[in-house]
Amino acid sequence: MNGEDIPAQELSSLYQSCTILTTLLCYPPNLESVPNLRLVHTPGAGIDYALDNPVFSAPQIRATTSNGIAAPPIAEWFIGQLINHTRTFDRWQQQQDDRKWDAPIATLFQTPDLVGQRLGVLGYGSIGRQAARVASALGMKVLAYTAKPKATPESKRDRNFVVEGLGDPEGTIPSEWFSGTDKESLHKFLAQKLDVLLISLPLTSSSRHIIGKKEFRVLKENSPHGCFLANVARGDVLVQDDLVQALIDEDSGLNGVALDVATPEPLPSDSPLWTSPRCTITPHISSVVAATTDRIFQVLDANLSKAPGEKLINEMEKGRGY
Known part of the structure; x- marks a missing residue:
């Protein structure tokens, strides 16, 4: 009601x-x-x-x-954003609209696919597990981060609601697990040469503003090809001003950002996030399906x-x- x-x-x-x-x-x-x-x-x-x-x-x-319940559609949103980022579907749509046949073969041969790319999932709950399932099927390597250690098969098991046949109920997909609630533990995770970072953790007092200037610096220093960041958690897990600055800075190490959440919501029309060429925004709709x-x-x-x-x-x- x-x-x-x-x-x-x-x-x-x-x-x-x-x-x-x-x-x-x-x-x-x-x-x-x-x-x-x-x-x-x-x-x-x-x-x-x-x-x-x-x-x-x-x-x-x-x-x-x-x-x-929202793990399947949010994972679809994330994978869709990631594939659009890597395969530049927006560009090809624009070429179709312009009736232009242009295939820059030399450039395309330099474009990596997702096979072997390293996905860090910050918050390995239901959403993170389903995203990991799909990413793993595409050939990505998954690294998980949780607040509590997951050292045993029993501790890795998902005890929440799982849509039948989906997710990672036994926690067997990640090749590596990291855990902690302190910055040192988080930075160790972010230093794992991540190509993609998915933020899917709950907003609590300890996770508020968990990613900011220092964390973007760790990603930059340890992700040789740059990092694509997607946030499906809450806007306040990021220091949004630091995110804006990272998007302005061409040398920040972020080669793309996809946001389904922001601070505040609705995002004001004058926010610089709207006009950043490396940022895609949707209005907190990734979870809603029939x-x-x-x-x-x-x-x-x-x-x-x-x-x-x-x-x-x-x-x-x-x-x-x-």
């Missing part, structure tokens, strides 16, 4: 009686208004925008997300079949914020 068109009195009555709440933006003003609430299910994976609501800290209310609503309720239905007290799919760890 979103509540925008529901009269206040009716909404208050719904809050009083509901035991399960599924909503994107319509959260109760206080716990007294939802005395019977026992479960909140969010239709998105990230809930940073609503964490200050008391329902997410109340011990008697469990919270689940729809983490995993199957989205059905998958949201797949997660909820699966959890409603659980026994009382049993751990729920995508249950939020309240201390971590996701």
Whole structure:
């Protein structure tokens, strides 16, 4: 429910009686208004925008997300952006529009494909795992980064919702794993000669502005062919002013950027990101497809079949914020 068109009195009555709440933006003003609430299910994976609501800290209310449902379309968005970057489909479309047949063979023989390129996935959750699955099928080498160490097969297993047959449920795709919550660990990961960096981690207090000027410098110094960066997380995981400067600087080491998120949203029309020739922007739409609503309720239905007290799919760890 979103509540925008529901009269206040009716909404208050719904809050009083509901035991399960599924909503994107319509959260109760206080716990007294939802005395019977026992479960909140969010239709998105990230809930940073609503964490200050008391329902997410109340011990008697469990919270689940729809983490995993958007992994296929977001991975498609990422791979589409990456292939467009490497194969310059925009250019060929323009040539078609101009009815121009021009095949610069000498240049094309210098253009690398994705085979053997090194993809660093910063945040190896559901989205990162599906992106890794597709990238691996294209011949890329995958390196994963997570907050917690993943040293055993059990720790590498994905325990969130997975669209059947997809993702990396056992965590076997990455050739290397890195972990940590400090800058030293992050810089070690970014120094692995990455050709592509996918940012797909949740926004928390520790991940806010995790990538900025110093991190762009590490990428530049350790990626001999430059690095293509894609952000499908939240705008605030990047220091956006530093990103703008990196795009202005021809020698920054970033040879392309694809953004589905920004700060703020909507991105102001005067933002220099709009006009950067190395930056592609979409308005936070990579996750939305025809199957989205059905998958949201797949997660909820699966959890409603659980026994009382049993751990729920995508249950939020309240201390971590996701």
